[in-house]
Amino acid sequence: MSSLPPLPTTVIGSYSMPAWLERAKNDFLQRKVSRHDLDEMYDAGRKAAIKDQETAGIDIISDGELHRDNMIDYFAERIPGVLIDHGSKRLYYDFYDSVVRSKLATGSLGLLDEVRFLKKFSQRPSKISVSGPHALVKRIRNAFYPSEEAFALDLARVMNFEVRELVREGATHIQIDEPYYSGFPEDLPWAIKAVNALVDGVSAHVTLHICYGNRYGKPSFEGTYRYLFPQVLEAHVHALSLEFARRGEDDLQLFKEFKVPFTLAMGVVDVKTNDVEPAGLIADRIRRALGVIPAERLMINPDCGLVHLPRDVAFNKLSAMAEGTRMVREGLK
C-alpha cells in the first residue's frame, strides 16, 4: 500500500449492471445471444466500469464484475466437481441449482483473465474479489462432505491455488466476500478457519468483506457486528470491510473495545438507496472513524457492491466518496 495515498479509496467489486446487459444475459440463457457476443458486451461493460472508477477518482479499482451473474454461480461454475443444472434458471441473477457429490478436484478456476484484463486496461492498483467458502457452502448443495465445515475447508483448499495464481499474475489486493456470516453467526469458528485456509500463503493485501447482504439491493439480515468478536480477530487478513453508511456507526466502537489490529475498510456509501450522499457527509463519516482508528489503518469504500444502482448514481456516489475522502486528507496534512 506504499504507493497509495492516505485513506485509500476502493470499491467492493461490482459496478452498476446496465439494463441492456441484464437483457443480454437473460437472452443468453435462452440461447438468443451467443457466448461470443455476450463476451464482447462484457468487455465493453468492464472497460466502461474501469473508466468510470478512474474518472471518479478511485485509488484501487475493480473490473466491475459485470461478467459475473451473481457471487455464487460465477465460482460454482468454475470449481471442478460442482455439478450445475444449467436449465435451472431463467433469470441471470437467480442461482443455479448446484451440488457437490464427490470430493472437489484441484484445477484452474480461470480467474486469471480478470487480473490480465485489469492490467491491460488500467495502470491503477486493482482488486480481485472472491466469494468466501462460507457463502459458497450456504448456496451449493452438499451431497458428499460430512459437514459444512469439511466442505468449506475443501473449497478453501481448491480456491487457495487459484488465489495464489492470481497473485503470481500480479494481483495486489484480494478480497474475500462473506455476506452470510450475519445470518449464521454460529458458523463463525469454522468459517474463519476456512478463510485462513483460503488465504494461506497468499502474498497480497487481503480484505475480508462482511456485510448484511445485498441481494436485489436489500439486506438479508439485520443486527450488529458484535457477533464477529473476538472470533474474527483470528482471521489471517489485513483488513476488515464492514458496512457503516446504511447502518450507522455505533459498531465502530467494537474496534476500540476489542483493540482490532486490522485495517478497517469502512463502508461510507449506502448502496441500497439511489440518493447520492454529499461529499461533506462522507467526510464526516470518515472523520468519526478517525476518532477510533488511525488514518494509516483506514480505507474507504462503499458499503457493498454497486450492482443494483443505476450507472449515473453509482458514478456520482463514487465521485462523492472520492471527494469526501480528499476533504479529509487535506486535514491530515
Add this chain to the structure above:
Amino acid sequence: MIIQRNYSPSALPKGTDVAELTSRIIGPLTLLIERSGIDQDNALGLRIHLDWIQYKTCFRDPVVVRRAVDQQEQTLPLSEISIDLRQAATPKFEEYLTAAVQSLQGVAPSNGQEPFVLDAFKPWRDSIIWPFNRLFWQQLGDWETYAKRGFEAALPSGGSDANHPDAVMEGVVEFWDLLKDLDARGNLPHDIYAMEIGVGSGARARLWLDRFQAFDNEKGTSYYSRLKFLLGDYSPSTLDTALAAVGPHAPICSVIPIDATNPFKVLSFLRFKILFVHLTNVYDNLTFDEIARRDNQLYIVEVRPYISAAAAEKIHAEFGFDRAQLPGAIKRLLAYGPESVGDHEKGMAFWTRIWDFIRLEERLRAIDEGDDSHLPKGVSRSPLDDVLSEVPHDIRFHLSRGAAESFVNTAALLHPRGYLQVQDIFVTSIKDYAQGFRGPGKLDGSFVTWVNGAFLHAVGARAGYHVNFAPFTHRKGSKTQILYTKRRD
C-alpha cells in the same frame, strides 16, 4: 375479418345459450358490414370481439367501435367492433350495431344524436375517471348519505372480504409465528412495525389488533407492547374514522397520510424495518393502462369520455348546463366538489348523474416496443418483456402500473424477513385475459379493475420476491385472491 371470443363459455351464468346469442348477432352484423361498402383493406383489418361484461355498469355501450392509429395519430387499417353479448337482448341492440358499422365508415349519427365528447383521447392512467375516483374517496360520506347505502354494498359481491374474522385470525397467527422465530434467533427488533394501507372504515385493523392482542396474551409473548401499527390512507377523513375505530388500540397506532403507490416517500425512515404490510382492495383502484397486441404490434389503449346526446339533453334539462357549459361544470365539480355547481343537493345530484352517464370511447394507439415511457415508475421493462413472452400474439391486458409502483415502493420498506399480503382480485395468468372481461367495472362513484397478477409476479421477481397467489377460501364463491410475498434467495 376476424371474430375473437373473449370469454370462457363455462364461466357464463347457468342457462346462457351463448351460441344462440352469437348467431343472432353475427348474421345481421355481417349483413350490415357487407352493405356498408367497406373496402378490402379495412375488411381484412376488422376484428369482431365478442365479450361478456359481467358488471351491471361499465364505461362501454353494448356495442363499441375502436379504431387504431399510429404514433402520429394517423388512422391505421385495424379497427374493432366490440360486442357485449350479455346485453344482446336489449331492445335497441340492432340500432347499436347499425351505428357501430356506420361509425366504422365515418358516418356520424344523424338527428343531432352525436355523443358529446368531454375530453381528448388519453391513456387510461390520465383519463377523467381518476379525478372522479379521487373525489369519491375524498367525499365518501357525502356520496353514501346521498345514495343511502355504503360503498361496500355496491361491490359486485355485495360486501368486502377484508373483515372476515377467520382470514384475519389466520394472518395474525402467521405474523406471530414470524415474530416468534425472529425472537428465537435473537433478531426480533425492539419496535415491531406492521402496517395496513387503505384502511377503509378501520374495521379490519380493529379486528386484527383485537385478535393479535388476545393471541399474544394467550401465548404470553408480550409482542403487543412492542407493536407499532401504522394506518395508511390518502384520505385524512378516512384515517380519522379508522383511528376512532381501533378504539383501545389507538395508543399503539399512528395514522399516516400516504399515497398507496409510494408509501416509501413518507416512510423512508422505516426502510427495511416493517415486518408486515397488508392491503385489501387497494390495488384494484390504482392507476392502470391497457396494452393490446395485434399482429405482433403493441398498442396502448386510449380513452376519451363522452355522454350520449340524450344524456346531454337530460343534464341540460335538470341542471341547466348546456353543451358549452358542461365541461366547465364537470371541471369545477372535480376540482372543488359538488357545492361548486350549486347547492349541496343539486351538486350531489349532478355528480351522481354525470358519473352514471359517462362512457369511454376507446382507440388503440401503436407504441414502439422499445418505448419505456409507458412503464410504471421504478419498474424496468424486463417484467413487461417477461409477460409479453408468455402471451399469445393477440391479447389485451392491464398494465397495472399503480399496483406495480405500490409493490416496489412498499417492498423497499420491508424488513429482511418482512412480508406483504394483498387481498384483491388478480388475474394470475396472463392468458386469462383472453377468457373474460377484467374491468374496469363501474361502481357507486368509483370503479374496480382486476389486477394483473402475472405482471406483479414478474415485477416481484425483479425486486427480489417470489409472488404467489392463493384463493380466499373463507367465503364461498369469492373472487378474491391473496398475494403473498416471499424473499428470493
